Amino acid sequence: MSRPSSLACVPCRRRHLKCDARMPVCSRCLSSNTDCGYVRSRRGLRGNNAAQPIEHGLPLFGGDNSLTDWLNATTLPTDLDPGANFLDSPHTLIDLPSLPDDPLWAPQALTSYDNNSNNNHNNDRNNDGDDSDDIAYDPMIQLYYQNFHPSHPILLPRKALHTPLRRHLPHYLVSLTRYIGAHFYPHPAFQEAYVRAADAARVAPDTDGPFKVQALLLLSIVDHAHGAEDRALLSLHEAISLALEIGMHRASFANAHSRDSSLLAESWRRTYWELFVVDGLMAAMRDQAPFRLYTQPADAGIPCQEIVYNGVQDMQLQHLPPPVHDFYTSSYAARIDAVRTLGRVLEVNRSLEMDLEEQVECVDAALSSLLMHLPSCTSYDTSPEVDEMLFQAKMITYLSQIYLHHPRSTLRFASFQQARSASSSCTRFKTLTPAEAGGAFLRAADHLSNLATLPSAITRRTPFFTCALAMCVVVHTAAFLVVGSGSGGGGGGQEAATAAVSAKRDVLRSRVQLGFGGLNVLGRVWPLAKTVRRQMVEMGREVGL
Known part of the structure; x- marks a missing residue:
């Protein structure tokens, strides 16, 4: 005998009837021709380790919630059984929008990618039951579409x-x-269940x-x-090489391989520009890594707005012009422009030029202009959710300011001397006491850390x-060390100077704790962040934070 479902649709719950929680319509509603829908219960599932959801309407840092709890803002239940039956089941405890039929999502012609051959592996691709x-x-x-897709769509x-x-x-x-x-999902069995199949993409x-x-x-x-x-x-190198080989950087590629679907054409355009963005970020975070696509001529169309692509609005997808620095047709375009400036x-x-002062001033002005033209992270959408493309545009621009001013500042870093490890280049820093830190340098870090306080998970x-x-x-x-190494004024100003130094150090300590x-x-979610935090905490202890 199968146990009753922990999820019930709204009509069955309202009438206190047993529900089999079939998707998209339960059996009872189907037989009675009742509108069927699901919402997350306010009580959640009361497993031994079930996490209580945090409602979006709660005030920031309200009650006894710590900053870390607020930053987490998780809404996922933690008592799902990672057994085979669950992995094969379409039932879900996550309330994402329903999927109504819409002509926009039903292209008339669907052909295989390779029009010059019969490619049996492209036909009936999902013969394992995913079709x-x-x-x-x-x-x-x-979970992918709720948590990861908005950042890399x-x-x-x-x-x-x-x-x-x-x-x-x-x-x-x-x-x-x-x-x-x-x-x-906080159960490792789910990752383990799919990792080998996911690795098949490499071959x-x-x-x-x-x-x-x-x-x-x-x-x-x-x-x-x-x-x-x-x-x-x-x-990344293999992805870029293959993309250039098949011509994804060309304007003609998307429509030529669209199968008469504007959605698929848009997906190909987004894929090329996502390569561009990730290539730039990887190059910045690893000093000697080349930014291959920065100098690559490309006329691929600019991605449309997220709300259009994901179908919230019933609009025809279209080829968009390249971004103009003081006007963006989409938040994705602003993100592309931010990475272009990072490339500069x-x-x-x-x-290797000796005199770079004019070039530095020119790029610095471009970064400041970009920030002044970027709207808030929610302005392109009517929902309270953060626009992840605008978020990244700002994140990349603030990082660009740090990268630009760091070599010209007296603020210096030294590398962690580690043996072989699974750490990223972003973990290989340790501060040395400098004489002073540049104001623009520190302001950029302040603005960048503020992005952690945006009101979403x-x-x-x-x-x-x-x-x-x-x-x-x-x-x-590093700035904490700078402030700590400064000396106060003489005479009666000593006490005031000491108080000012103490206040600055408190602010910087709070910034570090926010990080x-x-x-x-x-x-x-991500192992690298756990490694980074451990190393950053060790660094903080060494300098007396």
């Missing part, structure tokens, strides 16, 4: 998984999606074209978030936010 309507309701896939929207387009997804890409989604045939590019790009991001930096760079910073820093930020927070901790720790809190929350 069903239920894939859109798979719990791990929903290259795959088809979740609504498209409810259409014939899903038949063309390689099952290694579906497994990789589940594997990434499993990071947001997938190049004839899968843009699908393999997407898989390699996602693997690169996840490898970095696990601290496997060399493997991440290798996956890296170019200046790696220049920090676990939904890009994994690259780990390195941004680590850089903030390093800068604020620790953010890393602590990210560490619950």
